[in-house]
Amino acid sequence: MISNIKRPTLVIRESVCRANIDRMLSKAKASDVIFRPHFKTHQSLDTGQWFREAGVDRITVSSAAMAQRFASAGWSDISIAFPANLREIAEYDRLAKEIRLNLLADSVETIKELTTNMSHQAGIFIEIDCGYGRSGARYDDHERINAVIDQVRRSGKLVFKGFLTHSGDTYHAAGPEGVRNIHDESLARLNRLKNEHSSSFPGLIISVGDTPSCSIVEDLGDADEIRPGNFVYYDLMQYRLGACELNDIAVSVACPVAGIYPLRDELVVYGGAVHLSKEYLDGEEKHFGLVVRYTDGGWSDPLPNTRLLSLSQEHGIIRTDSDTLSSIHTGDILGILPVHSCLTANLLGKDTLMI
Amino acid sequence: MISNIKRPTLVIRESVCRANIDRMLSKAKASDVIFRPHFKTHQSLDTGQWFREAGVDRITVSSAAMAQRFASAGWSDISIAFPANLREIAEYDRLAKEIRLNLLADSVETIKELTTNMSHQAGIFIEIDCGYGRSGARYDDHERINAVIDQVRRSGKLVFKGFLTHSGDTYHAAGPEGVRNIHDESLARLNRLKNEHSSSFPGLIISVGDTPSCSIVEDLGDADEIRPGNFVYYDLMQYRLGACELNDIAVSVACPVAGIYPLRDELVVYGGAVHLSKEYLDGEEKHFGLVVRYTDGGWSDPLPNTRLLSLSQEHGIIRTDSDTLSSIHTGDILGILPVHSCLTANLLGKDTLMI
Numbered sequence: 179m180i181s182n183i184k185r186p187t188l189v190i191r192e193s194v195c196r197a198n199i200d201r202m203l204s205k206a207k208a209s210d211v212i213f214r215p216h217f218k219t220h221q222s223l224d225t226g227q228w229f230r231e232a233g234v235d236r237i238t239v240s241s242a243a244m245a246q247r248f249a250s251a252g253w254s255d256i257s258i259a260f261p262a263n264l265r266e267i268a269e270y271d272r273l274a275k276e277i278r279l280n281l282l283a284d285s286v287e288t289i290k291e292l293t294t295n296m297s298h299q300a301g302i303f304i305e306i307d308c309g310y311g312r313s314g315a316r317y318d319d320h321e322r323i324n325a326v327i328d329q330v331r332r333s334g335k336l337v338f339k340g341f342l343t344h345s346g347d348t349y350h351a352a353g354p355e356g357v358r359n360i361h362d363e364s365l366a367r368l369n370r371l372k373n374e375h376s377s378s379f380p381g382l383i384i385s386v387g388d389t390p391s392c393s394i395v396e397d398l399g400d401a402d403e404i405r406p407g408n409f410v411y412y413d414l415m416q417y418r419l420g421a422c423e424l425n426d427i428a429v430s431v432a433c434p435v436a437g438i439y440p441l442r443d444e445l446v447v448y449g450g451a452v453h454l455s456k457e458y459l460d461g462e463e464k465h466f467g468l469v470v471r472y473t474d475g476g477w478s479d480p481l482p483n484t485r486l487l488s489l490s491q492e493h494g495i496i497r498t499d500s501d502t503l504s505s506i507h508t509g510d511i512l513g514i515l516p517v518h519s520c521l522t523a524n525l526l527g528k529d530t531l532m533i
Numbered sequence: 534m535i536s537n538i539k540r541p542t543l544v545i546r547e548s549v550c551r552a553n554i555d556r557m558l559s560k561a562k563a564s565d566v567i568f569r570p571h572f573k574t575h576q577s578l579d580t581g582q583w584f585r586e587a588g589v590d591r592i593t594v595s596s597a598a599m600a601q602r603f604a605s606a607g608w609s610d611i612s613i614a615f616p617a618n619l620r621e622i623a624e625y626d627r628l629a630k631e632i633r634l635n636l637l638a639d640s641v642e643t644i645k646e647l648t649t650n651m652s653h654q655a656g657i658f659i660e661i662d663c664g665y666g667r668s669g670a671r672y673d674d675h676e677r678i679n680a681v682i683d684q685v686r687r688s689g690k691l692v693f694k695g696f697l698t699h700s701g702d703t704y705h706a707a708g709p710e711g712v713r714n715i716h717d718e719s720l721a722r723l724n725r726l727k728n729e730h731s732s733s734f735p736g737l738i739i740s741v742g743d744t745p746s747c748s749i750v751e752d753l754g755d756a757d758e759i760r761p762g763n764f765v766y767y768d769l770m771q772y773r774l775g776a777c778e779l780n781d782i783a784v785s786v787a788c789p790v791a792g793i794y795p796l797r798d799e800l801v802v803y804g805g806a807v808h809l810s811k812e813y814l815d816g817e818e819k820h821f822g823l824v825v826r827y828t829d830g831g832w833s834d835p836l837p838n839t840r841l842l843s844l845s846q847e848h849g850i851i852r853t854d855s856d857t858l859s860s861i862h863t864g865d866i867l868g869i870l871p872v873h874s875c876l877t878a879n880l881l882g883k884d885t886l887m888i
Contacts, residue, residue: 446616495667
């Protein structure tokens with residue numbers, strides 16, 4: 179019950195989450211691609227269960243610890259979509275004994291270390307940097323890519339599964355058309371690699387991941403697997419990109435009102451950087467979140483003229499207009515739609531309310 | 534041991550922490566002010582123990598939960614320096630039964646609710662906004678301040694302790710002179726209020742809090758109590774303000790190197806926004822942290838030409854020069870000096886190494 183909330187709490191609308199899952203699953207089926215959702219956004223066994231009930235049996239995570247947690251909850255086919263950490267090979271090996279495990283690598287050194295120190299079989303995706311510039315061998319660095327493939331071939335115990343990318347640059351695209359362009363270019367680059375190597379490695383797959391592409395692009399059939407994560411909750415960043423509607427956002431943060439300041443048309447909520455993260459949306463009206471009121475079973479549209487102006491550790495300052503301010507009282511609960519739900523859910527994992 | 538680290542880990546230099554504590558305690562003694570350090574930065578019972586060993590017996594926290602945690606560890610005089618949360622009055626009342634508890638209020642409504650719903654005595658600081666514009670009654674809003682004081686007087690069970698402010702605007706000062714000016718102005722405003730009311734309430738105190746002021750101002754004697762928190766660890770934000778030296782920074786985040794990218798003089802560490810927070814330092818070379826190497830018992834100065842360029846959930850991208858890059862290998866451990874140690878320590882509380 180919202181009315182029982184005492185501290186900043188992640189409120190999750192189950193029906194919206196399930197609809198987000200169903201919509202993405204349907205698109206994956208229609209596009210004939212494997213659906214391997216990323217669980218780093220929610221990190222929740224309960225939310226994971228909704229995926230399972232929808233028929234999902236393959237997942238993506240971002241750390242060995244997260245893989246262990248979901249493996250213990252019965253998930254048996256997991257990709258860890260982070261460059262294989264040479265300091266956790268023992269953890270990977272234990273996982274590979276229990277479940278079907280895929281790891282990421284982009285260097286000969288990593289393949290050598292995995293080969294030497296693992297005793298169980300694991301799949302390997304070669305991570306490709308299609309232009310985002312985070313991790314992965316650059317799509318046109320054939321020397322590096324070929325050397326990694328060669329090392330996998332010689333390993334004996336690692337199975338080359340395909341090429342994987344995360345086009346995180348879609349988050350900085352100007353809008354849906356920009357997202358589509360990045361997606362198309364990434365896929366063209368990955369498909370060139372796949373075609374080049376599929377005679378030696380039949381069955382290679384191409385795995386792509388970001389929520390903006392997977393939400394905006396109608397037909398994902400040029401990929402073989404999709405790994406979106408954020409879409410389960412969505413957030414204001416995705417809304418601004420055109421990746422979701424406002425009412426697809428499945429989470430808000432319930433915050434008690436702690437102070438009312440009519441002299442500056444502002445109020446302070448108990449809800450700060452340790453609850454929401456310091457992610458913000460830039461622009462004319464930079465903000466750290468928008469403000470909603472809770473209703474029966476959900477919440478309102480964002481209040482007009484109202485935004486989360488700044489955050490310190492536990493304080494959130496909301497600027498509004500005098501009419502709105504006069505309707506709010508100390509001790510009320512307001513909701514904040516988060517800018518980046520992955521970081522917010524990570525911070526509030528233990529303080530969660532399902533509605 | 535740094536060499537055993539597998540995942541992003543907060544490394545705390547005990548000797549530096551203890552020196553930071555001793556220095557601030559000495560300054561408080563020399564200035565003849567009460568030292569009530571804020572424990573929200575470290576939130577650690579171990580670090581708290583170093584304060585106790587230095588002779589500290591009064592502390593500040595920012596939530597009822599934090600107060601409960603430190604009360605259970607034997608701390609018996611605690612101020613909760615956040616506007617009293619009307620949804621946690623039962624928690625406050627339980628605390629007030631066990632320990633000497635001070636709460637913050639800036640409205641008549643809050644005092645009324647506390648009076649009605651608490652059965653044990655608590656101290657009340659009236660929070661004053663001296664210009665920062667976060668929480669508190671504005672220093673010149675005499676009508677509001679007088680009404681709150683009057684309500685406290687009538688409560689019977691709440692004890693008016695004094696005026697409290699947090700001059701967080703010092704974090705945005707241009708340098709030490711700017712910090713001093715904000716500090717002096719805040720204290721002048723608080724002392725006017727104290728003088729106005731001390732005939733009716735003898736023994737009223739003035740409590741100020743921010744680390745920049747408490748570090749930079751030589752004589753804190755115009756206050757009666759100081760509540761700095763960040764100084765126990767310091768960070769790059771404090772260093773840039775001139776509040777500490779580089780080697781006063783007592784924490785770094787040890788991160789395994791996950792990928793090396795010579796084509797762009799960059800590398801990726803396992804260490805992202807869920808470990809460091811998204812706090813950054815602006816300027817010509819915007820960054821999310823600087824990079825150090827671990828040495829016997831500590832770490833180096835920041836590596837030249839090297840900075841943490843961007844963060845996603847678990848990835849940190851470090852830009853450097855080709856010479857430095859060629860000396861780093863996948864699986865190495867690098868240290869990141871955090872921009873804002875409060876948020877970083879909050880994220881890594883469970884993954885900590887004392888050296």
